Amino acid sequence: MAQRRAPLEYNRMWQMRLWLFGVFFFLYAPLVALVAFSFNNSKRNTVWRGFTFDYYVKLFNDQDLLIAFANSLTIALLATLISLVIGALAAVLLWRYRFIGRTVVEGTFMLPLVVPEICMGVAMLLFFTRVLPWPNDLPWPLSLGSIIIAHVSFCFPFVALVVGARLASFNKEQDEAARDLGANDWQAFRDVLLPHIKPALIAGGLLAFTLSLDDFVITFFTSGPDTITFPVKVYSMLRFSVTPEVNAASTMLILLTIVLMILMMVMQSRGQKKG
Amino acid sequence: MATRTQERRLAFLATALPPIAWVVVFFLAPLAIVWAYSFGQNAGLTEVDISGTFANYTRALQPLYLGIFAKSIFVAGLTTLLCLIIGFPVALSIVFASEKWRAWMLLLIMLPFWTNLLIRTYALIAVLRTEGYVNFTLEWLWDNASWFMTLVGLQPLGDFTPLQLLYSNFAVVVGLVYVHLPFMVLPLYAALDRLDRSLIEASLDLGAGHLRTLWSIVVPLALPGIISGIIITFVPALGAYLTPDLLGGPDSQMIANVIERQFKKANDWPFGAALSFLLMYATFAAIALRAYYSRGSAAPGHGI
Numbered sequence A: 001m002a003q004r005r006a007p008l009e010y011n012r013m014w015q016m017r018l019w020l021f022g023v024f025f026f027l028y029a030p031l032v033a034l035v036a037f038s039f040n041n042s043k044r045n046t047v048w049r050g051f052t053f054d055y056y057v058k059l060f061n062d063q064d065l066l067i068a069f070a071n072s073l074t075i076a077l078l079a080t081l082i083s084l085v086i087g088a089l090a091a092v093l094l095w096r097y098r099f100i101g102r103t104v105v106e107g108t109f110m111l112p113l114v115v116p117e118i119c120m121g122v123a124m125l126l127f128f129t130r131v132l133p134w135p136n137d138l139p140w141p142l143s144l145g146s147i148i149i150a151h152v153s154f155c156f157p158f159v160a161l162v163v164g165a166r167l168a169s170f171n172k173e174q175d176e177a178a179r180d181l182g183a184n185d186w187q188a189f190r191d192v193l194l195p196h197i198k199p200a201l202i203a204g205g206l207l208a209f210t211l212s213l214d215d216f217v218i219t220f221f222t223s224g225p226d227t228i229t230f231p232v233k234v235y236s237m238l239r240f241s242v243t244p245e246v247n248a249a250s251t252m253l254i255l256l257t258i259v260l261m262i263l264m265m266v267m268q269s270r271g272q273k274k275g
Numbered sequence B: 001m002a003t004r005t006q007e008r009r010l011a012f013l014a015t016a017l018p019p020i021a022w023v024v025v026f027f028l029a030p031l032a033i034v035w036a037y038s039f040g041q042n043a044g045l046t047e048v049d050i051s052g053t054f055a056n057y058t059r060a061l062q063p064l065y066l067g068i069f070a071k072s073i074f075v076a077g078l079t080t081l082l083c084l085i086i087g088f089p090v091a092l093s094i095v096f097a098s099e100k101w102r103a104w105m106l107l108l109i110m111l112p113f114w115t116n117l118l119i120r121t122y123a124l125i126a127v128l129r130t131e132g133y134v135n136f137t138l139e140w141l142w143d144n145a146s147w148f149m150t151l152v153g154l155q156p157l158g159d160f161t162p163l164q165l166l167y168s169n170f171a172v173v174v175g176l177v178y179v180h181l182p183f184m185v186l187p188l189y190a191a192l193d194r195l196d197r198s199l200i201e202a203s204l205d206l207g208a209g210h211l212r213t214l215w216s217i218v219v220p221l222a223l224p225g226i227i228s229g230i231i232i233t234f235v236p237a238l239g240a241y242l243t244p245d246l247l248g249g250p251d252s253q254m255i256a257n258v259i260e261r262q263f264k265k266a267n268d269w270p271f272g273a274a275l276s277f278l279l280m281y282a283t284f285a286a287i288a289l290r291a292y293y294s295r296g297s298a299a300p301g302h303g304i
Helices: A014-039 A054-061 A063-096 A102-114 A117-131 A145-167 A172-180 A185-214 A217-222 A230-240 A244-274 B002-037 B055-060 B063-095 B099-114 B117-128 B133-151 B169-193 B197-205 B210-221 B223-238 B242-247 B255-264 B269-298
Strands: none
Touching: A014 A054, A014 A244, A014 B063, A014 B099, A014 B117, A014 B169, A054 A063, A054 A244, A063 A102, A063 A145, A063 A185, A063 A230, A063 B002, A102 A145, A102 B002, A102 B269, A117 A145, A117 A217, A117 B002, A117 B255, A117 B269, A145 A185, A145 A217, A145 B002, A172 A185, A185 A244, A185 B002, A217 A230, A230 A244, A230 B117, A244 B099, A244 B117, B002 B269, B055 B063, B055 B269, B063 B099, B063 B169, B063 B223, B063 B255, B063 B269, B099 B169, B117 B133, B117 B169, B117 B242, B169 B223, B169 B242, B197 B210, B210 B223, B223 B269, B242 B255, B255 B269
16 A cells, blocks of 8 residues: 555655656756767767876867957956946936836836847847947957947846845835935945845846847847857857867856856845845 | 935936936847838948838738748747647646755756757757667667567568758757756646645535546646746747747748848848847737736735
8 A cells, every 4th residue: 555645745656756757857857968978089979989188288278269269258247237226227217206208117127137138139130230340450358349239238137127126125124214314316326225236247248248148149249250258159160060169168167157056146145135 | 415416316326327328229229229220221332212102011911031030930830839738748747746856946047048059959850860769769670679570470671761850940949948948847836736625625625526627727727927928938049049049940931031132142131131120029919919918817806
């Protein structure tokens, strides 16, 4: 006689366990295989031929790939900083002020979340070739400007959402108390509101950084021959051929994503404990 | 006191201007240009004459492009359905897991979500191609079956011909499900987590079976979340570019691929612009549907 289950213990049903195993296998097996074959000592990554770091060594000697990686990190960093300012201001604006057209403004801020990536990419392509042609001969970080702008446009709503959620838990009386005690708008913002939304800023910043680092479609339309990012470079590599080098490059990016995600969760749980 | 009002007004402007200016200049303006271009026509190699013509839209309504639209909607719909079927038990299981397991399972669902889309699609190429893991597994099974057949005195099965899984519509759907599963599981989880468990227990106590309880208690109560999940999955799947580009064959083009071609290869920007806006209208229609349904759930009397 099998052990009797309590009515809601679906997780002890073998069917459920099998299903979960299948789903997680489906989600992870391809990624695990990809990582494993980045260490495979063979040009064709089909059969295991022993362990090697060769492809990582190759990776670190591949000038183009390193430049693309540096570009990606720079873009993500700058886009995150700008997104934080724009996104936090957008959240504070919607939270604090009642003004004519507020719902329209709110809807417009959230629009980048729903516009299909391809449409946004196309729009950025048109904008940066016909309206604001981005000069080709700018010095390095400035040459990435068009990509950074495009990234901010789809990253800042995420920051605004995270900060907005945090603001909802803010006690407005604290703000009023600060003002009663003589603080002006700026001082009240800096000393009362900013410390409160700090965890949201960190979480939102990490979110924006990850999104920017991962973006392919929009960057594909805004990057030029001298402004290749890491995903765009990987795309051209794998269009060309499927080699363990692509696996190694992908593994590096997966690793970076995991680190960023752990950071994000640590920050979030710390913020929850404080709040 | 006038300075105080002035200061407040200044603070408002300092808060309002940067985000509004950004969204107008670097988001609405680019979209407006696409919209304007969709009413234009090519006049020379790089010149586009915005003449107010509807020719691009009439062309988009030709059977060829309508077919691609219909196909994109079908593929995105199938993806959404598969995600719902695969994801629902997973969401249910996360809700009923112990607190420690729940955190881990959510993490396991989110991690692929944060992993680069390009990398995940690339990982599937190695799984599905003719020299991929699926075909290796099948070949192994085939050989063993063949060996077993000879063992019991039957004809062997002959040589294994690998299945052409990659570069097909099948691969596109598998890829889209792979990529979009978290989009479905997370809203489902959020909806099921809010559910009052005593209702489920009551239904079971009163003699309904698990399936009946699921169908007549859990699903109706979680319906707003289910619809949310359906639309959150459907919208990005409809506009997918990378998955059909890398996993699809010549007959698995989706609408985003056609748009990309107009801009990068065919150099017909006005037509591409018209297609972009048609895709955008379809997306907005789906989102309006979601708003309509979630409004119904917020009405009094539902959430008690």
